[in-house]
Amino acid sequence: MTTPSDAPASQVYSWEPSNSWIAARYGCDPASILRFDLNTSTTTPGWVADALRATFDPPLHEYPDSLYAELAEAAAAYTGAGRYEILVGAGMDEVLDIIAKTFIRPGGRAIVPIPTYSMYGVLTGQRSATIDAIPRRPAAEGFALDVDAICARLEGADLVWLCSPNNPTGAAEDPAAIVRILDAAAALGSAGPVVVVDEAYHEFIRSSFVPQRERYPHLIVTRTLSKAFALPGMRVGYAVAVRPTIERMERNRPPGSVTTVSAALAARALREPAYALATAAAIPAERAWLGEALGAAGWPVYPSVTNFILARVGSPERTEAATLALLRAGIVSRTFGPAHPLRGHLRFTVRTRPDNERLVAVARAFMEEQGA
Numbered sequence: 001m002t003t004p005s006d007a008p009a010s011q012v013y014s015w016e017p018s019n020s021w022i023a024a025r026y027g028c029d030p031a032s033i034l035r036f037d038l039n040t041s042t043t044t045p046g047w048v049a050d051a052l053r054a055t056f057d058p059p060l061h062e063y064p065d066s067l068y069a070e071l072a073e074a075a076a077a078y079t080g081a082g083r084y085e086i087l088v089g090a091g092m093d094e095v096l097d098i099i100a101k102t103f104i105r106p107g108g109r110a111i112v113p114i115p116t117y118s119m120y121g122v123l124t125g126q127r128s129a130t131i132d133a134i135p136r137r138p139a140a141e142g143f144a145l146d147v148d149a150i151c152a153r154l155e156g157a158d159l160v161w162l163c164s165p166n167n168p169t170g171a172a173e174d175p176a177a178i179v180r181i182l183d184a185a186a187a188l189g190s191a192g193p194v195v196v197v198d199e200a201y202h203e204f205i206r207s208s209f210v211p212q213r214e215r216y217p218h219l220i221v222t223r224t225l226s227k228a229f230a231l232p233g234m235r236v237g238y239a240v241a242v243r244p245t246i247e248r249m250e251r252n253r254p255p256g257s258v259t260t261v262s263a264a265l266a267a268r269a270l271r272e273p274a275y276a277l278a279t280a281a282a283i284p285a286e287r288a289w290l291g292e293a294l295g296a297a298g299w300p301v302y303p304s305v306t307n308f309i310l311a312r313v314g315s316p317e318r319t320e321a322a323t324l325a326l327l328r329a330g331i332v333s334r335t336f337g338p339a340h341p342l343r344g345h346l347r348f349t350v351r352t353r354p355d356n357e358r359l360v361a362v363a364r365a366f367m368e369e370q371g372a
């Protein structure tokens with residue numbers, strides 16, 4: 001769901017409206033609200049409760065370690081990068097913000113293949129830079145990157161925002177397409193743009209561009225603990241790039257935005273990734289069930305390799321009515337406004353079977369009512 005125009009001022013910059021706001025607005029029970037819009041896990045890892053009772057180092061009456069050494073080391077070991085090839089932030093969104101501040105000049109230009117993760121446009125706009133929106137190939141071509149169009153725009157651009165697997169379409173980018181963009185950017189030498197590959201959903205596919213960083217010093221890979229690691233409330237993300245690139249970004253990093261508690265829990269999660277990998281491994285079967293059930297209800301879905309799926313609902317009017325029917329039933333979906341290339345679609349997180357059944361029941365009832 002995008003932030004409604006009548007949301008309170010405190011919600012204007014928030015990514016999504018809160019449960020209490022939705023409950024009051026749509027008359028549903030806040031306790032029964034299901035967030036199908038945030039691509040998060042449905043349970044907190046079991047070890048977290050014990051970990052929160054531990055003594056932290058440094059203790060909580062002191063500031064966090066400004067280098068987040070333990071967390072950076074854990075991220076380095078997890079990704080196979082060096083300790084100084086990691087930059088830590090309060091969620092990937094802060095990491096993306098630091099990247100934008102470092103590499104997008106005020107009045108500059110950043111390339112955004114659309115549709116993609118909305119923050120790239122927001123952050124580029126905040127730099128008073130031009131959002132160079134390049135449409136993806138059509139749905140029938142899997143929303144693939146238009147590599148020729150992107151390469152034709154690289155000269156003079158500050159940055160290229162790529163996302164693989166891509167949110168909200170759910171498909172992984174063709175690695176050969178990303179390599180072509182990296183090569184073309186590298187051919188421009190030091191004047192070439194930085195290329196960001198956002199791997200928020202990495203654990204669902206496992207392949208990565210991290211090993212390419214030495215070949216492409218202008219490549220930055222970004223990751224998060226919010227998705228397969230199931231810790232979005234901890235707000236931890238990180239970037240991986242060669243050391244000189246990380247050092248440039250460090251100048252724009254605030255010293256203590258990641259709390260001591262968050263850093264400790266994220267470090268442990270990265271040292272023990274079995275939980276995240278098991279979460280990811282359970283997704284394909286449930287995703288297939290949900291995709292089939294939504295399709296049978298009349299909302300066909302696109303292929304996805306992630307923990308969310310994009311469904312085609314119909315006309316923008318029908319999609320708006322469906323969104324409302326879902327909200328009244330306490331189900332929050334990710335919506336796309338009238339000017340968005342995905343108007344007429346909704347995006348759903350793959351949740352548990354009972355949750356998914358609740359979604360499908362509302363979808364079915366809605367489509368029956370529509371006579372569709």
Ligand SMILES: Cc1ncc(COP(=O)(O)O)c(C=O)c1O
Nearest residue numbers: 091092093117167200224226237
């Ligand atoms: C592609 C992508 N990048 C980044 C983020 C933000 O992650 P974080 O919670 O670490 O800020 C998200 C969250 O939905 C996402 O989908």
